[in-house]
Amino acid sequence: MKKWLNVLEQNKRLQAIVxxxxxxxxxxSLYLAQKSVVAFLLLLSSxxxxxxxTFSHRVKWVIGIVVLSVLLPLAASQGEAYxxxxxxxxxxxxxxxxxxxLNIVVGLxxxxxxxxxxxxxxxxxxxxxxxxxxxxxxxPFGQYPLSGxxxxxxxxxxxxxxxxxxILLGIPVLRVKGxxxxxxxxxxxxxxxxxxxxxxxxxxxxxxxxxxxxxQPPKLFGLEFMYPSQFYYVxxxxxxxxxxxVRRLEYSKIGRAWKAVxxxxxxxxxxxxxxxxxxxxxxAVGASFSGMMGVVxxxxxxxxxxxxxxxxxxxxILVMVILGGMGSVPGVILGAALVTILNLQVLTELTNWLxxxxxxxxxxxxxxxxxxxxxxxIFGVILILFALYRPQGLLPAKNPRFDEKELKSGATNMxxxxxxxxxxxxxx
Amino acid sequence: MSxxxxxxxxxxxxxxxxxxxxxxxxxxxxITAVIGPNGAGKTTLFNMVTGVYQPTSGDIxxxxxxxxxxxxxxxxxKGISRTFQNIRLFGAMTVLENVMVGMHTHLRSGLFHTMFSxxxxxxxxxxxxxxxxxxxxxxxxxxxxxxxxxxxxxGAQRKLEIARALATKPKVLLLDEPAAxxxxxxxxxxxxxxxxxxxxxQLTIILIEHDMKLVMxxxxxxxxxxxxxxxxxGTPDDIRNNEKVIEAYLGKGATTAS
Numbered sequence: 001m002k003k004w005l006n007v008l009e010q011n012k013r014l015q016a017i018v019x020x021x022x023x024x025x026x027x028x029s030l031y032l033a034q035k036s037v038v039a040f041l042l043l044l045s046s047x048x049x050x051x052x053x054t055f056s057h058r059v060k061w062v063i064g065i066v067v068l069s070v071l072l073p074l075a076a077s078q079g080e081a082y083x084x085x086x087x088x089x090x091x092x093x094x095x096x097x098x099x100x101x102l103n104i105v106v107g108l109x110x111x112x113x114x115x116x117x118x119x120x121x122x123x124x125x126x127x128x129x130x131x132x133x134x135x136x137x138x139x140p141f142g143q144y145p146l147s148g149x150x151x152x153x154x155x156x157x158x159x160x161x162x163x164x165x166x167i168l169l170g171i172p173v174l175r176v177k178g179x180x181x182x183x184x185x186x187x188x189x190x191x192x193x194x195x196x197x198x199x200x201x202x203x204x205x206x207x208x209x210x211x212x213x214x215x216q217p218p219k220l221f222g223l224e225f226m227y228p229s230q231f232y233y234v235x236x237x238x239x240x241x242x243x244x245x246v247r248r249l250e251y252s253k254i255g256r257a258w259k260a261v262x263x264x265x266x267x268x269x270x271x272x273x274x275x276x277x278x279x280x281x282x283x284a285v286g287a288s289f290s291g292m293m294g295v296v297x298x299x300x301x302x303x304x305x306x307x308x309x310x311x312x313x314x315x316x317i318l319v320m321v322i323l324g325g326m327g328s329v330p331g332v333i334l335g336a337a338l339v340t341i342l343n344l345q346v347l348t349e350l351t352n353w354l355x356x357x358x359x360x361x362x363x364x365x366x367x368x369x370x371x372x373x374x375x376x377x378i379f380g381v382i383l384i385l386f387a388l389y390r391p392q393g394l395l396p397a398k399n400p401r402f403d404e405k406e407l408k409s410g411a412t413n414m415x416x417x418x419x420x421x422x423x424x425x426x427x428x
Numbered sequence: 429m430s431x432x433x434x435x436x437x438x439x440x441x442x443x444x445x446x447x448x449x450x451x452x453x454x455x456x457x458x459i460t461a462v463i464g465p466n467g468a469g470k471t472t473l474f475n476m477v478t479g480v481y482q483p484t485s486g487d488i489x490x491x492x493x494x495x496x497x498x499x500x501x502x503x504x505x506k507g508i509s510r511t512f513q514n515i516r517l518f519g520a521m522t523v524l525e526n527v528m529v530g531m532h533t534h535l536r537s538g539l540f541h542t543m544f545s546x547x548x549x550x551x552x553x554x555x556x557x558x559x560x561x562x563x564x565x566x567x568x569x570x571x572x573x574x575x576x577x578x579x580x581x582x583g584a585q586r587k588l589e590i591a592r593a594l595a596t597k598p599k600v601l602l603l604d605e606p607a608a609x610x611x612x613x614x615x616x617x618x619x620x621x622x623x624x625x626x627x628x629x630q631l632t633i634i635l636i637e638h639d640m641k642l643v644m645x646x647x648x649x650x651x652x653x654x655x656x657x658x659x660x661x662g663t664p665d666d667i668r669n670n671e672k673v674i675e676a677y678l679g680k681g682a683t684t685a686s
Contacts, residue, residue: 133661138500165494166678245543248542248543248545249542252537252542252553253532253535253537253553254539254542256521256525256529256532257532257561259518259520259525259529260518260521260529260532261518262567263517263518263519263520263521264516264517264518264519266480266500266516267502267512267516267517267518268518269480269500269504270478270480270500270501270504270509270510270512270516270593271504271509271529271530271532271592271595271596272501272504272530272532272533272596273501273529273532274499274501275499275501275644360514390515390552397520399520399521399522399525399574399576400522400525401522401572401574402522402524402557402561402573402574406554406557406558406574407524407558407560407561408558408561409558
């Protein structure tokens with residue numbers, strides 16, 4: 001087995017054949033067997049396979065985008081289950097973007113945030129309030145709901161509003177560290193939810209526990225976005241943008257500053273890194289992705305209420321980050337996909353199957369033990385197992401490797417451009 | 429010409445006076461040592477100079493300008509860099525990245541340049557990498573550039589701290605027990621490195637050290653602290669023969685040993 005893997009690792013053409021065969025087989029099986037969730041998942045996991053190939057980054061990206069934007073929707077589109085497949089894929093995308101945002105805060109900057117879903121809620125309500133008749137209650141001017149075209153503007157507004165709240169939260173909260181920070185952010189998450197739950201008096205802003213119904217669907221050139229298969233593409237584009245931004249930041253001066261703060265605050269400061277500004281930046285950038293996806297979520301569900309933003313959601317996102325690997329972008333994507341699919345597909349399918357069994361009288365399983373209700377239990381088990389046996393996650397974070405040739409090719413002037421470095425080797 | 433002046437510096441932690449009325453004048457381009465028994469307040473003094481602690485009273489002047497009240501990162505930007513007694517590297521980052529973090533304040537490209545990966549930003553990053561590598565060559569760690577910092581042997585970690593501190597392009601470099609845990613060969617190399625840094629990079633170096641051989645060999649000026657107070661200062665010869673210092677710290681052997 002190991003020998004085969006070695007051969008495979010060295011031979012790019014072989015890799016190309018394997019992955020092409022894999023994609024074609026899973027594509028055909030999903031195309032023909034529409035009801036097979038397994039085929040759908042197998043086609044999705046071709047991306048994981050792609051991750052392990054040794055192709056250049058550009059090739060991987062092109063193949064990945066083709067699979068996601070053409071092959072997956074095409075293969076799924078042949079039967080009744082099309083919309084439910086796309087619904088799952090859309091939610092996976094939303095959660096990946098949020099997990100990537102949290103990854104900046106927790107994974108890179110090392111600030112444990114247990115109330116991350118608050119920013120998602122802020123994004124969702126930002127669009128929800130103005131895309132329903134709700135805004136008429138308190139806005140002195142304008143006609144609401146705003147038309148579906150405003151959705152695209154709100155993507156940016158949601159992003160900015162969430163970032164501002166990230167900073168507002170950060171200013172008082174970043175005075176505390178570690179466990180204390182976790183508790184304070186947990187409190188913040190709950191406070192936001194409770195505020196949305198109660199802000200129907202004295203002025204009705206959020207419509208309280210009733211929630212905001214019939215949010216305007218987005219519109220683009222007269223086309224209304226109603227179905228998951230359409231939102232899928234919106235999410236895909238935002239997700240690609242998110243991954244792009246996260247990657248750029250991670251390997252830049254800012255990303256290094258975040259990691260330095262995570263590793264040792266005092267040393268980071270001594271190296272000239274402004275502590276508060278760096279941490280606030282992490283909060284703001286992380287929150288902004290979440291806010292943007294909140295807007296999409298509101299438009300997709302066409303209904304926003306406080307129950308979608310509970311502590312369990314925050315914990316779910318944290319589990320995605322820990323499961324995948326803190327600080328690792330591919331890891332977090334995998335973690336988010338696994339947890340979301342486990343939640344939406346595997347657990348519900350298992351519940352359905354068990355229900356059928358008990359209906360036909362084969363076995364009897366009490367309602368309280370149905371897998372769909374064991375979500376928290378399963379998350380708990382995952383967290384404990386990973387903390388014990390694989391604390392670095394499924395795909396651990398990797399440090400950038402540098403190429404010695406590139407490092408050596410510079411001019412030979414020393415720190416201040418004064419001396420030739422060659423003759424001042426310390427051991428020399 | 430003095431580059432760093434400390435005036436009447438006092439630090440109290442509750443009822444404990446860690447430093448009391450310390451005066452110090454550091455000449456530009458000199459090597460100054462701060463010595464004294466454990467708990468004498470040497471590291472507290474360093475922490476106040478680098479902005480980690482705020483002094484209870486007194487003043488610290490860098491080139492005649494007060495740096496009291498500045499945050500640690502602002503002090504670093506002013507040109508004071510340091511290493512730590514208990515090594516504080518960025519353990520999970522590579523050796524080269526550790527040095528690159530030190531260049532933080534000298535990299536200009538902000539969010540915009542990073543997002544769009546502009547030519548300016550790429551050029552700057554490339555130069556930063558190369559300079560970091562040169563700094564590693566300077567301290568003799570270039571072969572370990574892709575290792576994680578936490579996996580380095582102890583002596584190498586100390587050298588890496590120096591390389592990282594140099595990356596901030598300091599005028600004044602504070603070394604907190606740079607030779608702690610080093611064997612005699614490594615200490616000899618370190619001595620050479622400190623000389624080199626002063627000569628080639630025109631640095632002013634202040635160090636805390638317990639290795640008296642190293643201290644007496646390289647420092648031009650020595651300040652002795654005991655119980656938070658300055659009990660003596662002067663050239664190595666003055667200090668070696670100072671009654672108070674012998675009693676408080678060096679012991680009787682010091683006069684005869686060399």
